[in-house]
Amino acid sequence: MKIFQREQRSLFGEILDWMLTPLLLLWPVSLALTWLVAQGLANKPFDRALEYNAQALAQLVGVVGDKAQFHLPLPASELLRADDSDTVYYQVIGPGGYFLSGERELPGPPDDELPLPGEVHLRDAEMRGIDIRVAHLWVRLPLPGNPLALVQVAETRAKRSVLATEIIKGVMLPQFVILPLAVLLVWLALARGIQPLHQLEQRIRARNPDDLSPLDERAVPLEVAPLVLSVNDLLKRLNDSVATQKRFLADAAHQLKTPLAGLRMQADLAQREGTSTEEIRRSLQQIGRSSIRATHTVNQLLALAHAEGSGVGIARQPCDLARLVIEVVRDSVPRALDKHIDLGYDGAQPGTPGLLLDGNPTLLKELVRNLLDNAINYTPSGPDKPGVVTARVLADRFGQVLLLQVEDSGPGVPEAERELVFQPFYRVLGSEADGSGLGLSIVQKIARKHGAEVTLEDARAGQHPPGARFGVRFTALKVQPG
Numbered sequence: 001m002k003i004f005q006r007e008q009r010s011l012f013g014e015i016l017d018w019m020l021t022p023l024l025l026l027w028p029v030s031l032a033l034t035w036l037v038a039q040g041l042a043n044k045p046f047d048r049a050l051e052y053n054a055q056a057l058a059q060l061v062g063v064v065g066d067k068a069q070f071h072l073p074l075p076a077s078e079l080l081r082a083d084d085s086d087t088v089y090y091q092v093i094g095p096g097g098y099f100l101s102g103e104r105e106l107p108g109p110p111d112d113e114l115p116l117p118g119e120v121h122l123r124d125a126e127m128r129g130i131d132i133r134v135a136h137l138w139v140r141l142p143l144p145g146n147p148l149a150l151v152q153v154a155e156t157r158a159k160r161s162v163l164a165t166e167i168i169k170g171v172m173l174p175q176f177v178i179l180p181l182a183v184l185l186v187w188l189a190l191a192r193g194i195q196p197l198h199q200l201e202q203r204i205r206a207r208n209p210d211d212l213s214p215l216d217e218r219a220v221p222l223e224v225a226p227l228v229l230s231v232n233d234l235l236k237r238l239n240d241s242v243a244t245q246k247r248f249l250a251d252a253a254h255q256l257k258t259p260l261a262g263l264r265m266q267a268d269l270a271q272r273e274g275t276s277t278e279e280i281r282r283s284l285q286q287i288g289r290s291s292i293r294a295t296h297t298v299n300q301l302l303a304l305a306h307a308e309g310s311g312v313g314i315a316r317q318p319c320d321l322a323r324l325v326i327e328v329v330r331d332s333v334p335r336a337l338d339k340h341i342d343l344g345y346d347g348a349q350p351g352t353p354g355l356l357l358d359g360n361p362t363l364l365k366e367l368v369r370n371l372l373d374n375a376i377n378y379t380p381s382g383p384d385k386p387g388v389v390t391a392r393v394l395a396d397r398f399g400q401v402l403l404l405q406v407e408d409s410g411p412g413v414p415e416a417e418r419e420l421v422f423q424p425f426y427r428v429l430g431s432e433a434d435g436s437g438l439g440l441s442i443v444q445k446i447a448r449k450h451g452a453e454v455t456l457e458d459a460r461a462g463q464h465p466p467g468a469r470f471g472v473r474f475t476a477l478k479v480q481p482g
Contacts, residue, residue: 019186027179031172038167042160043133050135051120053153057090058139061100061149068094068141068149070101086156089127095147103127106152109136115148131157196221200228212239263287318477319359321402322393323350328368329391332376336389340381343372347393347405354397356477359450367446368404370439371470375408378468400476407459407469418456447472 061070070092091102107125117140125134136152200220214232217225269275270283329345336343348355372391381387392405413421424441447454452474459467 015190016187019190020183023179023182027175030175031168034171035164035168038164038171039160041167042163046133046155046160046163047122047135050122050133050153050155053088053090054120054135054137054151057092057153058137058151061092061139061141061151063141063143066143068098068100068143068147070094070149072101085158085162089132089152089154091150091152091154093150093152095141095143095149100149102152106134106154108150108152117148125154127154133157133160197224200224212236212242263291316358316360318356319361319364320350320355321357321364321404321474322348322352322355324361324364325368325391325393325404326350328365328372332369332372335373336376339376339379339387340383341376341379341387341389343376343389343391345391347391348395352395354395354400354476355393355402357402357450357474358477359474363446363449367443367472368406370443371404371406371472374439374443374470375406375410375468379408379410395476397476402474402476404472404474405469407467409459409467410465412458412466412468413456421456422454443470443472451475 057070057072060072061068063069089103089106091104091106092100093108094100105127107127109121109123113121115138117138120135120137122133122135125132132154133156134152134154136150139149139151141147141149196219200215203215212235214235215228217228217232220228267283267287270280270287275283325347326345329343333343368391372389375389379387379389388409390405390407392407394403394405395401396403422440422444424438444454452472455471455473457469457471459469
């Protein structure tokens, strides 16, 4: 239950509600308990007075001859009845229920009570429609058979109610002052407690829009530190995303500048006066090659941007890796034939158990295509001595591992440069191969999105040329037996 309702949730209001609601609900309970305690405290002194009066009257019960007798002196009677607030009654009953003195209407003890001489008993009763408090005791008389006489003293409850009310006033009136003070102190304590949140808000608002550095989690309370750590994680991912975008724009500008400049130069050459038809034809051929290179570079940059994305929402589905590789190999055959390269596939056939993996087919094809393009670009070949490029898929059904290999008969990659070739725009020194230098970087990023590992080694160790073998190790999709 909440005392204060708000349209928008407030941490300050939530805590204040949960602190004040129990306080306000428990206050009436405190009043009731205080009233009960005050009643008990008010009864004690007057009960002791009743006990004393009953014992005093019991001493006035005597025996004359063989009969019980009660004699109350006049001063004692006046003293017993003298009270400004309450009316005091008494009653003395001899053996056998014989009335000796006092009020005849005063109710007697409970019928099931066991008479115990000399012990005073207290009880609540009613006489003439008025609540009274009664003290009674039994007095043993020195007569044959030791009969008992009953002495009772009762009074109305006005003094007790007045005293209980005074106690309630003495306890509750200060609470009317303390309760608002407690609410004020709670309010101030909460305002002081959430002050670090306001300071954190001010530090964030005062930040430069370009400042994505992490917040200092040591400057906030322990309870807020997990939130700050989460914000820092978000800032780190945002910073990485911004850096990726900036790098992509810089890379795109750098890579497109050369082919675009070539296009412009060839267009200017073709427009010069006196240019022959043959020169125009060569310029158009150069324009065509430059446009193809620019298109390839744009496609590679877009693929790199896709591969560098967060990867949180990429669509995944069961993919037959052998089928995907064979499709890409078929698409790459015309380009391989143009370079007189023997391109082929050697490995497990589509549909073989253990070839499924959970991945994105578009990205996986891009990975295979870049590996094949890299092998075709860097493999020397000619009509007399064709180069060889082989794609291969191997499956380990028991180890739940899928291995994609692409090897070539080219010069290979020196061991010192095997880590560098996966960096964007890195080119092996002394290589005349055409390309943007982005393919292997794209391969590694797509592999990481699929939890795979990329390796590079010599295809034929100890031989010349050693060739290169790129391997991508995937985790196979475990298929439940039907």
